[in-house]
Amino acid sequence: MKTSVNSLCPCGSGQKYKKCCQPFHSGRVAKTALELMKSRFSGYAFSHWAYIIKTTHRENQEFTTQTEAWKKEIVAFSTQTSFEKLKILEFVDGEEESFVTFEATLTSNKEDISFIEKSRFLKVNQLWYYHSGEFL
Ligand SMILES: [Zn+2]
Structure with a gap:
C-alpha cells in the first residue's frame, strides 16, 4: 500500500x-481500546513495529x-500485506477490559483475505494493551 x-x-x-x-504512533496515549485497535491496524499498514x-x-x-x-516478523508481515479496509462492527467499552469486533480486508500475494475478529484489550497502569483475538 502506498x-x-x-x-x-x-x-x-x-x-x-x-x-x-x-499522533498515536508518535507517542499519544490511546484513551480507549477502540483508538488503540485502529491505531494498531494503521501501525501494521505503516510497519510501525515499535508501536505494535x-x-x-x-x-x-x-x-x-x-x-x-519479533520486529522482523512484523515488518515482513506488514510489507507483504496491503491493509485495504477496516470496519468496526462492535465496541464494548469497559474500565479495565474492552472488546472490539471488526472486519478487516487485507491483500497478500494478490489474494484478498477478509476476516472478522473479536479482540480483547486490557488496561494496565492506565494504558490499553491488545491481549488476544478470536476469529468469528
Ligand atoms: Zn486512523
Whole structure:
C-alpha cells in the first residue's frame, strides 16, 4: 500500500493519517481500546513495529522479549500485506477490559483475505494493551 502522512488513514476514519493515527504512533496515549485497535491496524499498514510491540499485552501469545525477531516478523508481515479496509462492527467499552469486533480486508500475494475478529484489550497502569483475538 502506498502510504504517506497526507494519505487517508488506513483505519478507515476518512481523515488524513497525520490527523488520525499518526499522533498515536508518535507517542499519544490511546484513551480507549477502540483508538488503540485502529491505531494498531494503521501501525501494521505503516510497519510501525515499535508501536505494535509497545501495545501488545505480555500475555499475548505472540509476545516475546526477543525484540529483534519479533520486529522482523512484523515488518515482513506488514510489507507483504496491503491493509485495504477496516470496519468496526462492535465496541464494548469497559474500565479495565474492552472488546472490539471488526472486519478487516487485507491483500497478500494478490489474494484478498477478509476476516472478522473479536479482540480483547486490557488496561494496565492506565494504558490499553491488545491481549488476544478470536476469529468469528
Ligand atoms: Zn486512523
